[in-house]
Amino acid sequence: MFNILENQIGSRLLLPGNERYEETRKVWNTAVDKQPAAIVVCESEEDVSAGVKFAKENHLSISIRGGGHHVGGFAVCDGGLMIDLSQMRSVVVDESRQVALVEGGATLGDIDLETQKYGLAVPTGTVSETGVAGLALNGGLGYLRGKYGLTCDNIVGARVVTADGKAIDVNEENHPNLFWAIRGGGGNFGVVTKFEFALHNVGPEVFALDVMYDLKDAKEIIQKLQAFLEQAPDEAVSINLTATVLPPAPFLPEILHFKKVIMFTGIYAEDVSEGETILKPLRELAEPIMDHTGVMPFAEYQKKLDPMVPEHVRVYGTSLYFDQLTDEIIDQLLYKIYNAPAPSILVQLWALGGEMNRVPATATPYAIRDAKFVLLVDCMAMAGDDDLCKQWIDSVYGGLLPFSHKKASYLNAIGSNEEATTNAFQENYARLVEIKEKYDPENLFRHNHNIKPSK
Ligand SMILES: Cc1cc2nc3c(=O)[nH]c(=O)nc-3n(C[C@H](O)[C@H](O)[C@H](O)COP(=O)(O)OP(=O)(O)OC[C@H]3O[C@@H](n4cnc5c(N)ncnc54)[C@H](O)[C@@H]3O)c2cc1C
Structure with missing residues (x-):
């Protein structure tokens, strides 16, 4: 069946049994283990076209691998054609x-x-x-x-x-x-x-926030952050909070091993010295455990969190938007963190506002332009605790859903969930279905938060 495609693209076609097939079908979330009928390792637009035409003619669904990082593992599929773009990075x-x-x-x-x-x-x-x-x-x-x-x-x-x-x-x-x-x-x-x-x-140097507090102070800190955000300029509103359990890593003092902490990251997206003044209150929300805030190259800061997300992990994740973080939401979230089944959890609350929320809700499909926070939760499973992780993630989502903004989730941080998909697109969903029917009526591209053609 694959001879025609092989004649066109040669060794860039990987079939089961090929030694590169196993490596190439892997995605970031190793809990996803799918076997495509074939993989096209694309080096050009022509390779992509050849793969898509072949899939259409042979009624194969198509999964597309960009960076392979989606928690749902949508870049790979069972039995379809995987279009791998990892060699197209210019x-x-x-x-x-x-x-x-x-x-x-x-x-x-x-x-x-x-x-x-x-x-x-x-x-x-x-x-x-x-x-x-x-x-x-x-x-x-x-x-x-x-x-x-x-x-x-x-x-x-x-x-x-x-x-x-x-x-x-x-x-x-x-x-x-x-x-x-x-x-x-x-x-x-x-x-x-x-x-x-x-x-x-932007940059090359920016004033970058990097403060860590004890999780016991989280409630007060989050309340103070919300007050700060009410009056902060666009340059200072993109603040990310990450609650986690510190690993027993050699670069951390022993006293911090397994400590539950909350970290603040963000940059001041303008003048460096102005940033130092404006972000100062966020460094004084409680007694910090660590404060490495300062001037640094933007490109370096963009890599700062890389070590926190290991390669080859089994991950379960979820997400919800919020209007505001009430005491009830904070208490529930903290309870979940203190009762997490695995030490490797990342619970992130990212402040939303400024320019991203001034774009009208129908100007692009991304409709949630009026939420104040997005919650992103990941649980990284150790051997044998996958079920516990899954249950915990479901309980975080289920427990907080009633308090969420439009019951919507950030689609880049949640696996397949039809309700979350339509809730994320809101009134834009109907227009997306029309466009889907025009450009992909057979739903070849369905390994994603799928917009199903109605016919
Ligand atoms: C460690 C980590 C950190 C993250 N940090 C952030 C963050 O800071 N901000 C944020 O917004 N999100 C973040 N995310 C979530 C991220 O946005 C999603 O995982 C996103 O889908 C990654 O894109 P990808 O190309 O790597 O994914 P893939 O898994 O390759 O693809 C995801 C989806 O996009 C489709 N797709 C990929 N490439 C193409 C293409 N070229 N054409 C058409 N469709 C394509 C795929 O079919 C699939 O449905 C993070 C995720 C991880 C794992």
Whole structure:
């Protein structure tokens, strides 16, 4: 069956039994273990087109691997064709147009490395090994969201291989409906081989927050943070809180091993000395355990959290948005943290506001533009405790769902969940279905938060 495709792309086609097949089908979340019928390791748009045409003709579903980091493991599928973009990672800065041309398999680190040579940045996320494609297509929350919006808000054009295998330019003028759909509607509409992202002046040095407090002070700290955010400028609102249990790592003093802490990260997205003054109150919310806040290169800060997310982990995750963090929500969350089944948990509360929330809810598919916080929870399972992790994640989601904003979740942080999908898109869902019916009526691209054609 695969002879025709093999004639076209040769050794870039991997079938079960090929030694590279096993390695290539792995995704970041090792709890996902799926076996595609074949993998196309793409080196060009032509490879992508050949793979998509072949899948369509042979009625195979398609999974797309950008950076392979989605917690749901959507980059790989059972029995379908996996389009692997991990060899397509080039990033080119066009200074005259202030855009970055970024291939669909690039990571956030690839982008920062190139754009920071010019003192420019694309607003992306906070861990450098994450793929930009999945992140941008479903939103994209990073330290620049308050000042410059989400990653999807900064897509100004794309090259997309649609379900018929044709590559098209997509922007405000060409295929405007599809251009709208890819700015938040996920990988439902085709394979993005190249993005054009708007660039902004950032760094190279920024004032960066890095404070750690004892988790026992969390309630008071979160209340004070909310008061700070009420009056903070756009440059200072993108603050991330991470509650976790510190590992017994050699670089930490023994007294901190297994300690439950809450960390503050974020940058001041403008002048460095102004940042020092404006972010000062966030360093004095309680007695800090550690404070490494200071001036540092933006590209370096973008990698700061990398060591906290190990490769090859079995992960269960969930997410919810909130209007405000009431005492009831904070108490419930703290109870869950103190009663977590595994030591490796990450409970993150990210403040939302500024530019990302000024974009009208229907301007892009990403509809949740009026929440104040998003909760992102991950439980990393050790041997044998997968079920406990899953149950804990479900209990966090179920317990907090009634208090959440529009019962919506951040789709980049939650596995398959139909209700969460429609709730995330709100009134944009119907328009997304129409566009899906036009560009992918057979639902070839269904390994994602799927927008199902109604016919
Ligand atoms: C360690 C870690 C840190 C993270 N940090 C952040 C963060 O700071 N901010 C944030 O917003 N999110 C963050 N996330 C979540 C992240 O946004 C999602 O995991 C995102 O899906 C990653 O994109 P990817 O390309 O690596 O994913 P993949 O698993 O490769 O793909 C995810 C989805 O996108 C589709 N897709 C991928 N590439 C393409 C393409 N080229 N064309 C069309 N569809 C495509 C896939 O089909 C799949 O459905 C983080 C995740 C991890 C694991």
